[in-house]
Amino acid sequence: MLVLAVPKERTVGERRIALVPEIAKRLIKLGVELRIEQSMGESAFFKDEAFEGAKVVEQTADLYKEADLIFKVQPPTEEEIALMKPNAVVIGFMAAHQFPNRVKALRDAKITSLAMELVPRISRAQSMDALSSQAAVAGYKGVLMGAELASVFFPMLTTAAGTIRPAKVLVIGAGVAGLQAIATARRLGAIVEAYDVRSATKEQCESLGAKFIDTGVKADGSGGYARELTDEEKAQQQAVLAKHISMSNVVITTAALPGRPSPKIISKQMVEAMNAGSVIIDLAAEGGGNCELSQPNQTITHTNGVIIHAPLNVASQMPVHASEMYSKNLFNLISPMIKDGSLQLDWNDEVIVGSTLTHDGEIKHQATKAAIENTGS
Amino acid sequence: MLVLAVPKERTVGERRIALVPEIAKRLIKLGVELRIEQSMGESAFFKDEAFEGAKVVEQTADLYKEADLIFKVQPPTEEEIALMKPNAVVIGFMAAHQFPNRVKALRDAKITSLAMELVPRISRAQSMDALSSQAAVAGYKGVLMGAELASVFFPMLTTAAGTIRPAKVLVIGAGVAGLQAIATARRLGAIVEAYDVRSATKEQCESLGAKFIDTGVKADGSGGYARELTDEEKAQQQAVLAKHISMSNVVITTAALPGRPSPKIISKQMVEAMNAGSVIIDLAAEGGGNCELSQPNQTITHTNGVIIHAPLNVASQMPVHASEMYSKNLFNLISPMIKDGSLQLDWNDEVIVGSTLTHDGEIKHQATKAAIENTGS
Numbered sequence: 001m002l003v004l005a006v007p008k009e010r011t012v013g014e015r016r017i018a019l020v021p022e023i024a025k026r027l028i029k030l031g032v033e034l035r036i037e038q039s040m041g042e043s044a045f046f047k048d049e050a051f052e053g054a055k056v057v058e059q060t061a062d063l064y065k066e067a068d069l070i071f072k073v074q075p076p077t078e079e080e081i082a083l084m085k086p087n088a089v090v091i092g093f094m095a096a097h098q099f100p101n102r103v104k105a106l107r108d109a110k111i112t113s114l115a116m117e118l119v120p121r122i123s124r125a126q127s128m129d130a131l132s133s134q135a136a137v138a139g140y141k142g143v144l145m146g147a148e149l150a151s152v153f154f155p156m157l158t159t160a161a162g163t164i165r166p167a168k169v170l171v172i173g174a175g176v177a178g179l180q181a182i183a184t185a186r187r188l189g190a191i192v193e194a195y196d197v198r199s200a201t202k203e204q205c206e207s208l209g210a211k212f213i214d215t216g217v218k219a220d221g222s223g224g225y226a227r228e229l230t231d232e233e234k235a236q237q238q239a240v241l242a243k244h245i246s247m248s249n250v251v252i253t254t255a256a257l258p259g260r261p262s263p264k265i266i267s268k269q270m271v272e273a274m275n276a277g278s279v280i281i282d283l284a285a286e287g288g289g290n291c292e293l294s295q296p297n298q299t300i301t302h303t304n305g306v307i308i309h310a311p312l313n314v315a316s317q318m319p320v321h322a323s324e325m326y327s328k329n330l331f332n333l334i335s336p337m338i339k340d341g342s343l344q345l346d347w348n349d350e351v352i353v354g355s356t357l358t359h360d361g362e363i364k365h366q367a368t369k370a371a372i373e374n375t376g377s
Numbered sequence: 378m379l380v381l382a383v384p385k386e387r388t389v390g391e392r393r394i395a396l397v398p399e400i401a402k403r404l405i406k407l408g409v410e411l412r413i414e415q416s417m418g419e420s421a422f423f424k425d426e427a428f429e430g431a432k433v434v435e436q437t438a439d440l441y442k443e444a445d446l447i448f449k450v451q452p453p454t455e456e457e458i459a460l461m462k463p464n465a466v467v468i469g470f471m472a473a474h475q476f477p478n479r480v481k482a483l484r485d486a487k488i489t490s491l492a493m494e495l496v497p498r499i500s501r502a503q504s505m506d507a508l509s510s511q512a513a514v515a516g517y518k519g520v521l522m523g524a525e526l527a528s529v530f531f532p533m534l535t536t537a538a539g540t541i542r543p544a545k546v547l548v549i550g551a552g553v554a555g556l557q558a559i560a561t562a563r564r565l566g567a568i569v570e571a572y573d574v575r576s577a578t579k580e581q582c583e584s585l586g587a588k589f590i591d592t593g594v595k596a597d598g599s600g601g602y603a604r605e606l607t608d609e610e611k612a613q614q615q616a617v618l619a620k621h622i623s624m625s626n627v628v629i630t631t632a633a634l635p636g637r638p639s640p641k642i643i644s645k646q647m648v649e650a651m652n653a654g655s656v657i658i659d660l661a662a663e664g665g666g667n668c669e670l671s672q673p674n675q676t677i678t679h680t681n682g683v684i685i686h687a688p689l690n691v692a693s694q695m696p697v698h699a700s701e702m703y704s705k706n707l708f709n710l711i712s713p714m715i716k717d718g719s720l721q722l723d724w725n726d727e728v729i730v731g732s733t734l735t736h737d738g739e740i741k742h743q744a745t746k747a748a749i750e751n752t753g754s
Contacts, residue, residue, distance in 0.1 A: 015528075045528065045654035045682055126537035133538050140530060147521050151392075151422065151697040153514075155564065160503035161510050161705040164698055187532065187564050277422035277697055305422055320528040320654055321541055328538040 001341045005067035007037045007060060011074040013312075015043040015319035016326060018071035018092060021050040023327040028053045031341030037063050044319035064088075069343055071330055073323075078105050086110040087360075089343060091330055093117055093130070094357050096368040097259045103372055106358040112345070113357040116329065117258060118365060120354040128333040128351065131258070132176045133325035134315040139180030139254060141314050142281045143169070146250040147188060149279045149299075149307050155189025166191050170244055171210065172265055172290065173254035174201035177283055181252045182208045193244055196255075197226045197237065215240040226255070228263070241265065246273040253290035254283045262287035276305025285310035378718050382444035384414045384437060388451040390689075392420040392696035393703060395448035395469060398427040400704040405430045408718030414440050421696035441465075446720055448707055450700075455482050463487040464737075466720060468707055470494055470507070471734050473745040474636045480749055483735040489722070490734040493706065494635060495742060497731040505710040505728065508635070509553045510702035511692040516557030516631060518691050519658045520546070523627040524565060526656045526676075526684050532566025543568050547621055548587065549642055549667065550631035551578035554660055558629045559585045570621055573632075574603045574614065592617040603632070605640070618642065623650040630667035631660045639664035653682025662687035 004027060006019045017040060019027075028034055034054040041050065048056045057063040064070070064083035072092030076084075078101060084090065087110060094115035096103045106113045116130040126132070147154050150167060157164040169185040171178050174196035185192045186209040194201075194210035197219035202212045215237045221227030229237065245251055245266060251274075256262050262284035271280070271293055282289045285296040293302060294310035301307050315322040333355070337345050345352050356364045363369040381404060383396045394417060396404075405411055411431040418427065425433045434440040441447070441460035449469030453461075455478060461467065464487060471492035473480045483490045493507040503509070524531050527544060534541040546562040548555050551573035562569045563586040571578075571587035574596035579589040592614045598604030606614065622628055622643060628651075633639050639661035648657070648670055659666045662673040670679060671687035678684050692699040710732070714722050722729050733741045740746040 045652070047653075127539075129537060133536060136534065136536060137530075140532075141525075144521060144524050148518075148525055151695050153517060153695070153698050155517075155561075157513065159510060159513060159702065160506060161702050161709065162504075164702070184532075184565075187566060188561075189564060275422070276424075318528050318530070321530050324541070325536065325538050332538065 001031065001033045002068050002338060002343050003035060003066050004032045004069045004071065005035045005037075005057075005063045006040055006071045007063055007080065008040045009043070009073050010077055010080070013316065014074050015316045016073045016323045017041050017044045017046070017319070018073050018323075018327060018330060019051075020044070020324050020327045021046060021052070022324070023331045024051045024054060026331065027335070027338075030335060030338045032069075032338065035063055035067070044323045069334070071327075073326065075099050075102055076106075078102055081105040081109055081111065084109060084111055087112065089114065089345065091116065091334060096357060096365065097371065100372045103357065103363060103368060107361060107363050110361045112359045114333070114352070114355045115357045115365070116333075116355070118355045118357065119333065120351055122350070125333075125351045128329050130326050130329040133329055134322060135175060135177040135254075136180045137318050137322045137325070138283050138314040139177035139252075140184050141318055142177070142252045142254070142283045143181050143184035143188065145309055145311065146185075146252055146279050146281045149281075149309060150250050151277045152249055154185065167249040168193070168247060170195070170248040170251045171205075171254065172196075172241070172251065173256070173284075174198070174205050175254060175256075177254040177256075178252075179204060179208060181254065181283075182210045185250075185252075186210070190250075193248070195241060195244070197229065213240065213244055226257075228257075238265070238267065238270070242270045242273060245270050246275075248274070248278065250279045250281065252281045252283065255290050256284040256287055260287060262290050264290065264292050266291040266293075268292050271302055271306050271308070272304055274304070274306045278306050280306065280308045282308065282310040283314060285312055378408065378410045379445050379715060379720050380412060380443050381409045381446045381448065382412045382414075382434075382440045383417055383448045384440055384457065385417045386420070386450050387454055387457070390693060391451050392693045393450045393700045394418050394421045394423070394696070395450050395700075395704060395707060396428075397421070397701050397704045398423060398429070399701070400708045401428050401431060403708060404712070404715075407712060407715045409446075409715065412440055412444070421700045446711070448704075450703065452476050452479055453483075455479055458482040458486055458488065461486060461488050464489065466491065466722065468493065468711065473734060473742065474748065477749045480735065480740060480745060484738060484740050487738045489736045491710070491729070491732045492734040492742070493710075493732070495732045495734065496710065497728055499727070502710075502728045505706050507703050507706040510706055511699060512552060512554040512631075513557045514695050514699045514702070515660050515691040516554035516629075517561050518695055519554065519629045519631070519660045520558050520561035520565065522686055522688065523562075523629055523656050523658045526658075526686060527627050528654045529626055531562065544626040545570070545624060547572070547590075547625040547628045548582075548631065549573075549618070549628065550633070550661075551575070551582050552631060552633075554631040554633075555629075556581060556585060558631060558660075559587045562627075562629075563587070567627075570625070572618060572621070574606065590617065590621055603634075605634075615642070615644065615647070619647045619650060622647050623652075625651070625655065627656045627658065629658045629660065632667050633661040633664055637664060639667050641667065641669050643668040643670075645669050648679055648683050648685070649681055651681070651683045655683050657683065657685045659685065659687040660691060662689055
């Protein structure tokens with residue numbers, strides 16, 4: 001019988017969990033033997049008892065000893081990898097560029113690791129796309145953070161003491177996070193402008209009620225991400241954006257390039273042209289931020305009174321729904337491979353192949369392999 | 378010429394200001410000579426230069442020396458009162474029950490004090506009603522706080538990984554704060570239920586998209602507030618409410634009685650019937666709170682994982698629009714009394730009479746007079 005193990009997340013501040021009770025039930029129906037580490041679900045408000053039919057394990061070593069399949073949110077630590085048995089399959093975010101030693105440990109221990117951030121962005125794999133599901137949470141939360149820090153109402157209000165003008169919100173980057181931010185800011189009644197270097201996003205932004213800013217720069221790239229801009233294009237983009245940024249009450253930036261530094265879109269000079277009390281929510285802080293002045297994981301007030309908030313791991317701050325979506329992504333990826341109570345990865349499936357980081361003693365993801373093995377070992 | 382002075386607020390954590398530049402301009406047009414204390418507007422992001430035509434005064438004593446009229450948010454301190462000249466008129470929140478010594482000082486110094494919380498709740502005075510304008514801010518912010526602390530989305534979302542159910546929000550108390558909370562939670566896409574002891578509020582709640590909870594208790598009182606309930610009525614109310622509270626993701630309570638302790642509506646037992654991760658935002662914390670477990674000015678997590686947030690002075694957390702509305706309330710109250718560059722309070726005007734706390738060496742508000750003078754001088 002296939003033993004699925006779900007450990008407690010070890011990363012500080014991570015409140016999401018890789019398996020919620022609803023998905024646990026569906027996996028058990030598929031013939032999986034479920035083992036969870038004690039109080040695994042606590043950070044997302046699920047008690048051990050909520051996982052009906054699961055065996056609750058006290059010692060981490062006992063949990064990993066017989067595990068054929070392991071669900072994670074954050075990359076497994078070297079200590080965790082050392083506890084896994086050879087040929088075990090572990091699925092989660094792997095952040096290979098950030099943790100090369102963990103990738104080597106996975107390779108050397110002959111663990112098959114599937115990285116959720118490597119799931120190909122093809123139509124069939126949308127339901128497995130954890131970057132998207134977690135970005136939706138971040139975009140929603142980003143607007144709430146902006147509304148909380150703003151010293152003005154978002155909606156227009158007609159009161160006995162007069163009319164309150166609606167807030168102006170500018171969303172930069174119209175990926176999943178940006179589109180969810182647009183939708184949420186519109187729900188709250190703000191006037192929303194949106195910008196993305198990929199001009200193809202114009203219609204999507206407009207259909208959600210945002211006015212699209214045309215800077216004249218087109219930079220649609222591959223895999224749904226934008227390509228990097230030339231210096232000239234950047235200058236043109238910035239000149240147009242600067243004007244719109246200076247008139248906004250809240251700017252939400254979401255321009256992230258996976259595994260690479262986030263493009264600096266808002267310069268110090270642009271911040272200084274904003275009004276006191278205006279707010280920047282920088283959702284690209286993981287890659288250093290889209291604003292030159294952002295301090296990842298901090299809220300600062302610039303000398304001119306502009307508040308710059310650059311939170312990390314935003315999805316983790318809404319652990320129930322973020323975990324529910326993430327857990328469904330894992331289920332959608334792995335459940336077609338579970339047959340008669342055993343896991344058979346289909347090496348002809350482009351989603352499995354594309355997501356595989358390590359397998360059978362090798363690093364399978366070419367860019368990661370080049371980065372890690374060219375620098376020795 | 379009528380000298381209007383606006384000091385910097387002294388109360389810790391108070392970010393609202395009593396005069397915004399837009400209203401300053403209108404008062405100057407009426408022939409007022411405006412003096413502001415240095416950096417008076419800073420906490421609401423207004424620079425001294427924004428107050429065109431105002432004289433900026435460095436020393437507080439100089440500000441008060443010639444002031445005929447003084448605009449305040451929080452009650453003037455005894456030190457401030459000592460600096461005022463006899464027969465000066467000061468307008469602001471006075472919180473007489475909280476600061477009896479300040480009321481005595483105002484009386485003894487022969488200051489005319491108008492208390493914004495005493496403005497009669499009659500139709501003509503709606504545009505002067507600062508309790509209402511500030512409650513609207515609190516209701517809006519309360520929902521944002523609830524959404525921030527909740528670990529679930531408010532709106533229903535249809536994603537590639539499945540459908541996210543909308544959050545259930547319960548608003549208790551359907552005054553201005555409660556109605557604004559209902560409207561804001563609905564904007565964010567939550568399913569909203571509402572409750573008020575005053576059954577007359579049912580239609581208003583429903584027109585904003587909330588489902589009204591009928592407990593069978595009717596307690597419409599005078600002045601737009603609810604009367605206090607009998608023990609039996611409380612038991613009946615609680616039995617029905619308990620069920621709805623236990624099913625809510627976020628409960629926002631707004632049942633405040635001015636100058637009196639807030640009614641305890643949510644018992645410890647009711648909190649313990651809620652799910653882990655659910656949130657209570659207690660907007661009646663100034664009067665001790667509507668929830669038995671609320672700790673004013675704190676966010677606590679009860680042993681069962683329910684988060685209880687009981688913020689104080691919520692309106693101050695949105696200083697730009699809260700100040701704009703408050704400043705308009707002051708203007709609407711006082712501007713009809715400014716004629717030919719001088720202030721003539723109309724003692725036949727029921728709004729002025731009703732709002733007056735002290736005048737000409739006497740406490741004019743009878744309940745305050747009784748409370749203060751019966752306990753010795």
